[in-house]
Amino acid sequence: MTMMKKLLTTAVASAMMASGAQAAISNDTVKIGYLADMSGTYRDLAGPNGLKAMEMAIADFGGKVNGAKIEVVSADDRNSADVASSTVRRWVENEDVDLVAGLVASSVSIAVSDILEENDKLGIISGSAASSITNEHCTPNHIHYVYDTYPLANGTASAVVKEGGKTWYILTADYAFGHALEGDVSRVVEENGGEVIGTLRHPFPTPDFSSFILQAQASGADVVALANAGADTTNAINTASEFGVTQSGQTLAALLLFLTDVNALGVEAAQGIQLTTGWYWDMNDDTREWSDRFMEETGVRPTMVHAGVYSSTMQYLKAVEATGSDDAQTVRKQMMDTPINDMFATNGQIREDGRMVHDMYLAEVKTPDESENEWDLYKILRTIPADEAYRPLSESKCPLVTSK
Amino acid sequence: MSQSFNPADIQKAILEQQKIEDRKKMMLNGVLVLLLVAAPFVMYPVFLMKILCFALFAVAFNLLFGFTGLLSFGHAAFLATGGYTTGYLLSNFSGLTTEMGILAGTALATLLGLAFALLSIRRQGIYFAMVTLALAQLVFFFFVQSEFTGGEDGMHGIPRGHLFGLINLENNLNMYYFVLAVFLGCYLLVQRIVSSPYGQVLKSIKQNEPRAISLGYNVNRYKVLAFVISAALAGLAGSMKSVVFQLASLNDAHWHMSGEVILMTLVGGMGTLLGPVVGATFVVNVEYQLSQGALRDWVDPILGGIFILTVLAFRSGIVGEIQKFVKKNLG
């Protein structure tokens, strides 16, 4: 028995070390599970088109890695931690899935990363906003790729304060996500010499924002910040435009806004809003080239999450190719050691807490005169360098960092 | 058919018939139990446990809806209360054994059920449904506001721990047989309740409440008790679920969950014992299988279609329709 065990350990260890050895790709198949909200609130920002992005990456990679097949399975998480959890358990315990990607709702991402840690498989989270995912909820088994609340607050709030928006009124979704964003924004505002003169927590979801917009107007604050997401944000922006918030001299700052949201709002209602994004399709030739291909497949322009899914899948496959292994820790280490340079990021770096840090962008929504078509939506005002954007490791509560 | 009309003979024949039926039922139940015991060797245990938890939830709901005729539109509140309480206790007090956490969750759900019952029981029909919905919405609001639930992030990493401090529940098989034992116990309990004199009163309330009142029954007291038992079992289902999945989330408290348990009961056959179990198995499977396959993006509309089809064509549910068929053709 002990002999057997010893032999086995040695075999595994040597397989792990021998980089490029085909035998180390289990079942000669790299199996990727795409799990996201396919039918609910978060469908458009990741959803079925995120799966398309992943399939594009696999096709571009050549469909095989070191001769091993690349297989994709996918499922709708229905924004439920239960459904996500039973799906992923089956994937990793019975179906040999090596990587779980997509992942939007925070409850889903946290539940899934717990299971991945238990089974030592890898997860790449592209859709979630919660910065706790690589802070108190960090594990050695997942990577948070595209963005989180920390740079969202950082980028937008510091820029707006520096432009003279000294007093702030924050409309917060009364949810963990909203509270985190509100906390981050308040900190950044105060650090830059501004002041938060009022916050208001509204239920999620709220169909009518007129009452809250009225209170924000009455506060007399320079800036009305929206610490919410999705339909709440678009409703709030619509109502703000209807009640003339910007006409009366206040600045509107949306903290989490996806391209699909701005497209739905249209430039008329959204013009002039400043926001932070991890990526925009119309930044350079590389992004445009890829986005054109994406649009051919899906009929829409990609969000930063779609681009992140493509990029992270590519990085993962490259790491599998380089190490010749689909073992979670081997691949993760390789991904951490390799800077990310592609159409999504320049010198992107995966840190030990699993956070992929890369440059973020401060953008402003174009005016109707500037916008040439329904997807011509942002002007990039400033690049926020990676080390400035994300939570520094010195402030991390992640045990992988603090125990060092 | 006997030619004689001797009442005693008829009585005897009926009793005989009853015995045969009972024996048939026993055999059927025995086969089902055997299948459940063997199941984890064929199917994925965590998924089976999910089915058992929802089956228990539906059985609890059916006691109230199917046997007493009270439609609660707020049962999610009990499921969530059980789950959050158990999750909170097991996560924060390492001295607690698993069954103590589960009992505490069940107890709190029971108390909540009593409160719901006292506030709603005098309302009739749709008003009863709406009061329970309203109360459940208030409970949902409480869970959203409370720090300990983790809001929409949910409560994660709940330890499964050791049953009685002895049996390691981290092992899926151990966990499964524990869930199965609890489920079977509850199922037998409901079976006993329904066939007891108390159960007969519940049925008579469902059929004709004014008549039950005129017979001198304190109808409200019977209804309250039924509600409390139902809430307790729903809470137990929630507690078990939080231990199985090691998480509790706001989905369990949402009114859609109250709607889902109605669907399970209806599809399986309300007012039958086995119906909710079959219904839960069916719905959980459909949802799961669909969300994995090519129809992945179409789960909601398909569930909607099942709702429509059931109401229009199979109002007695799967088990109810089978019973009807058996009675008509083989009885």
Place this chain on the structure above:
Amino acid sequence: MSMIFDVPLAVLSGQLLIGVINGAFYALLSLGLAVIFGLLKIINFAHGAMYMLGAMATVILFDVLGVNYWVALLLAPLLVGVVGVIIEYFLLRRIAGQDHIYSLLLTFGIALLIQGVLTNIYGVSGMRYSMPDLFKGGMNLGFMFLPYYRAWVIVIALLVCFGTWFMIEKTKLGAYLRAGTEDAQLMQGFGINVPLLVSLTYGFGVMLAAFAGVLAAPIYSVTPVMGSHILITVFAVVVIGGMGSIGGAIITGILMGVIEGLTKTFYPPASSAVIFLVMVVVLMFRPAGLFGKEA
């Protein structure tokens, strides 16, 4: 400035007005539910979906056919009304006479189906719809800036509500309706086509929801799920008013808008829960709602 509980009076007046506007919306939506329940005893859980269809139809009619807001105001409800008649004729009719619960479950299924299909076609981010030019801008009331469109909403919503109430409670047609649904056989004997009457009533009820949807299109994010968020709130309004009471639904709608508005001012996190609290309290003291008749 005079203050009430730390809130300036001017702000409070604004909030009350906003409350009344939202209340008018609730009134319009709950009115349709009350008509459908009061006359047909159908618990219409598809009402939110019909509201959504009204809004979606407005946007799609504009995008595809260039139909403007004013035409949509008539056309969209009519189209949804036709959908309603079809639903009644092919689905709801089959469960007539069964327990109310079945109508709730059936319509809930219909709503899931419609929402799910539209989500797959149009996504959930929302569809763009511009405010008609006539309504751009607003007026300064001193205590608040009132967009013209909101002023229009309150006027037209209350007009439609009152008109519906008048038609059902005060006219001959309304009398037929009430009689037809109460004693179908008798009315059939008088040569009135009761099944047709029932179909048309359901169609009319969902038209009211769709009309609210058209009113919502320029100011709210138009998505396939917009109705599901508002559904149970509107149900609460109808229950508080007394299921089936037409006047009750209108008055309670406005009242709940105001109560919700005040909560949004004094304790915003509870603004979506407050209606349910009111419902529990009201039903404790008045088992059939504020304006309902006790059975």
